[in-house]
Each structure stands twice: as structure tokens, then as C-alpha cells.
Amino acid sequence: MHHDATATVVHGPKRPGTPALEARHLTKHFPVHQLTPTRGGRQVVxxxxxxxxxxxxxxxxxxxxxxxxxxxTLARLLTQLIAPTSGQLLLDGVPVGSSARARRAYTRQVHLVLQDPFSSLNSVHRVRHHLERPLKLHRRPGSRDELDARVRALLERVSLSPAERYVDAFPHELSGGQRQRVAIARGLAVEPRVLLADEPVSMLDVSIRLGVLNLLDELRERERLAILYVTHDIASARYLADTVVVMYAGQVVESGPAATITDAPAHPYTQLLLSAAPDPARTERPVLRGRGSPPSLVDPPSGCRFHPRCPFAMAICKERTPPALPVAAEQVAACWLHTKDTEDANDAETAPRPTRPS
Incomplete structure (x- = not known):
């Protein structure tokens, strides 16, 4: 079953349907450090x-x-590794506080799995150390026997079985996929509500990526985790995700159920991603509906940030930022081609429309 990526938060006690984690109007600008000041004030990314x-x-x-x-950057904002310029985070419908105690409670509920399993684990420590540390920091460790039992249970939960084979191994003695499973087990040690996975399989061999994706799918079902899967691979997003959110140049350009986004993409940029994705069933050469490269985020284009690359760009695209427009059930796209009410976009009727796969 697919879910809406923009569900409404109900304030107060948690109610059915309240998201585990919600971000509202998150914005992040990084200052550009310059040796020579420029006119118009300090530049930002x-x-x-x-x-x-x-x-x-x-x-x-x-x-x-x-x-x-x-x-x-979005994943790091959600895990509070960096502070937003503006915006708000809510955990189970409750705004996240800024005190040290609130931050500690938040980090127990929201865990980040990094892209590189080779550097996310300390090479001088055994697997046992990596799993015992969060147990000691965030939970009552109990006796030595209880701690050992918890460590072995964590390894079993991520399908590293029998646990005795891995518990005293060093990271360099494991494969990339096994290291990533240990990193995920470390996150599960604190019993989080949310798992943020930033490109968790991009540095793994193709032959073992599917096993890690299947593990995330099992954790979603078994542990009831809310999972954010960050990826450049829209094909793996279709395989794993309920909802797909497409970002371009710091903005969301399309979102909706995964099957709808990949079968009937509404935004030209989503079409570009799909046309460039490998497809064994494709018999013809892909048609790339776009050109050029992403813009500078120090001085982003006016209007729609994709318009310099878009084959369907109109005058309004250069002047005004498109709102999120409904396209289908639970699917929205920030594209002027889908408006019916804006007088300035009437010439869209005569412009070549993006082809939506049947």
C-alpha cells in the first residue's frame, strides 16, 4: 500500500495516521566564504x-x-546533524525541542545509516564494541550475559547468523554488505522509530545490493520503522519505496506513490531520470527529455529551477516558481504544464506536452 508523503500532522497526543517524523518548510542555506566581498551582501548556497x-x-x-x-542535506537536517535556516521538525506530531535533553531523546528515535560502510565503522574495534556502545549510552546495559544476548539478537535481526561468526570480527574481515548490516544493527540497538538511509547500497557490489534493500523492507514490516531511503537510483526506489519524492536543485519537483511516479511521471525532470535509468526490457535507445547540467545553487535560476534544461519550458517557467499541482491521486508535480487556472500559462496548450507512459 502506498502512502502520501505530505500527510497532515495532528497536534497533541499521537493519533492514528500521525507520521512518525514530519518536516515542515525546511530550508537550509550555507554561507559562501569569500576572500573578496561581493555586491549585494554575503552569498549563500x-x-x-x-x-x-x-x-x-x-x-x-x-x-x-x-x-x-x-x-x-535533507537527510542530515532530519537527523539534526545540521541546523536548518528555517523550518520545523515534529516527532509523532510533537515539535522537537532544542534542549540537550530533547536532542538526546531525538537521536534515540531517529538514526542515520551512512553511505559508506567502510568508514562508518571503526576499524580497530570488533563488531561487539560497535553494538555494545549504543546499548550502554542509551539503554540500561544490564549484566555481561544480558549485554551479550542483546548483541547477538541484534546481529540475528539483520540476518547475520549465526551471530557467533560475526560478533568478534573486525570490520575489515566482513564484506561491504555485512558491514552495512552491522551499521544498521547499531542503529536498531536504541530501538528507533525512524531510520534515515543515505545511499545505503551505492558503494556495495551490485550482487549484494538486493540483500540490503530486502533487509530494509523486512525492517519496515517487522519493526514498524518509518524509513527514508535516499538514492540517485529511481529503479531501486520503485522496488523498495511506498512513496517517491523527486528533488532537483534543492526543491521537490514531484511526489506521489512509487508505482505512479515511475509508471506515469508528470514532471519533465522525473522523465529525465527514468529515461536515463537502466531498463533490461527497453528495446529502443532512451530519449533524454532534458539537456545541460544542474544549475549553481549559489545563484539558482529564476522561476522553475529546471527550466534551463527543460524541453517544454515556457515564458512563465522563467518568471514564476510553479506551485505543487495535483496530477493524479496522491501525485503532485511542481510544473506549469499541469495548471488549468493560470492565465499566464495558457500557451501551454499549444506547447509540446511531456509524454506520460501508459
């Missing part, structure tokens, strides 16, 4: 612009886009 996102429990939401689209 517009990394994330006004993004709202909800992660319901027991679902996977995929954030898809090219390198530099703001995906990883």
Missing part, C-alpha cells in the same frame, strides 16, 4: 528550499535526485 515531508511508520519514502540535488 540554496541547498534545501521550503521542503515539507512526512514519514509514516511502517513505510519507506524514497528521496530521488542527481548529485547536488539536496538529498543528503
Amino acid at each position: 540554496h541547498a534545501v528550499e521550503d521542503i515539507s515531508l512526512a514519514l509514516p511508520e511502517a513505510t519507506v519514502t524514497a528521496v530521488v535526485g542527481e548529485s547536488g540535488s539536496g538529498k543528503s
Whole structure:
């Protein structure tokens, strides 16, 4: 079953349907350090612009886009590794506090799995150390026997079985996929509500990627986790996710159920991603509906940020930022081609329309 990426938060006690984690209007600008001041004030990188996102429990939401689209910055905002320029986070419908105690409670509920399993684990410590540490920091460790039992149970939960084979191994003695499973087990040690996976399989061999994706799918079902899956691979997003959110140049350009987004993409940029994705069933050469490269986020284009690359760009696209427009059930796209009420976009009727696969 697919879920809406923009569900409404109900304030107060948690109610059915309240997302495990929600971001409201998150914005992040990074200052540009310059040796020589420029006119017009200090420049900033517009990394994330006004993004709202909800992660319901027991679902996977995929954030898809090219390198530099703001995906990883969004994940770090959600895990509070970096502070937003503006915006708000809510956990189970309750605004997240800023005190040290609130931050500690938040980090126990929201865990980040990094892209590189080779550097996320300390090479001088055994697997046992990596799993015992969060248990000691965030939970009552109990006796030595109880701690050993918890460590072995964590390894079993991520399908590293028998646990005795891995518990005293060093990271360099494991494969990339096994290291990533240990990193996921470390996150599960604190019993989180939300798992943020930033490109968790991009540095793994193709032959073992599917096993890690299947593990995330099992955790979503078994642990009732809300999972954010950050990826540049829209094909794997279709395989794993309930909802797909497409980012371009720091903004969300399209979102909706995964099957709808990949079968009937409404935004030209989503079509570009899909046309470039490998497809064994494709018999013809892909037609790339776009040109050029992503824009500078120090001085992003006016209007729609995709318009310099878009084959369907109109005059209004250069002047005004498109709102999120409904396209189908639970699917929205920030594209003037889908408006019916804006007088300035009437010439869209005569412009070549993007082809939506049947």
C-alpha cells in the first residue's frame, strides 16, 4: 500500500495516521566564504528550499535526485546533524525541542545509516564494541550475559547468523554488505522509530545490493520503522519505496506513490531520470527529455529551477516558481504544464506536452 508523503500532522497526543517524523518548510542555506566581498551582501548556497515531508511508520519514502540535488542535506537536517535556516521538525506530531535533553531523546528515535560502510565503522574495534556502545549510552546495559544476548539478537535481526561468526570480527574481515548490516544493527540497538538511509547500497557490489534493500523492507514490516531511503537510483526506489519524492536543485519537483511516479511521471525532470535509468526490457535507445547540467545553487535560476534544461519550458517557467499541482491521486508535480487556472500559462496548450507512459 502506498502512502502520501505530505500527510497532515495532528497536534497533541499521537493519533492514528500521525507520521512518525514530519518536516515542515525546511530550508537550509550555507554561507559562501569569500576572500573578496561581493555586491549585494554575503552569498549563500540554496541547498534545501521550503521542503515539507512526512514519514509514516511502517513505510519507506524514497528521496530521488542527481548529485547536488539536496538529498543528503535533507537527510542530515532530519537527523539534526545540521541546523536548518528555517523550518520545523515534529516527532509523532510533537515539535522537537532544542534542549540537550530533547536532542538526546531525538537521536534515540531517529538514526542515520551512512553511505559508506567502510568508514562508518571503526576499524580497530570488533563488531561487539560497535553494538555494545549504543546499548550502554542509551539503554540500561544490564549484566555481561544480558549485554551479550542483546548483541547477538541484534546481529540475528539483520540476518547475520549465526551471530557467533560475526560478533568478534573486525570490520575489515566482513564484506561491504555485512558491514552495512552491522551499521544498521547499531542503529536498531536504541530501538528507533525512524531510520534515515543515505545511499545505503551505492558503494556495495551490485550482487549484494538486493540483500540490503530486502533487509530494509523486512525492517519496515517487522519493526514498524518509518524509513527514508535516499538514492540517485529511481529503479531501486520503485522496488523498495511506498512513496517517491523527486528533488532537483534543492526543491521537490514531484511526489506521489512509487508505482505512479515511475509508471506515469508528470514532471519533465522525473522523465529525465527514468529515461536515463537502466531498463533490461527497453528495446529502443532512451530519449533524454532534458539537456545541460544542474544549475549553481549559489545563484539558482529564476522561476522553475529546471527550466534551463527543460524541453517544454515556457515564458512563465522563467518568471514564476510553479506551485505543487495535483496530477493524479496522491501525485503532485511542481510544473506549469499541469495548471488549468493560470492565465499566464495558457500557451501551454499549444506547447509540446511531456509524454506520460501508459
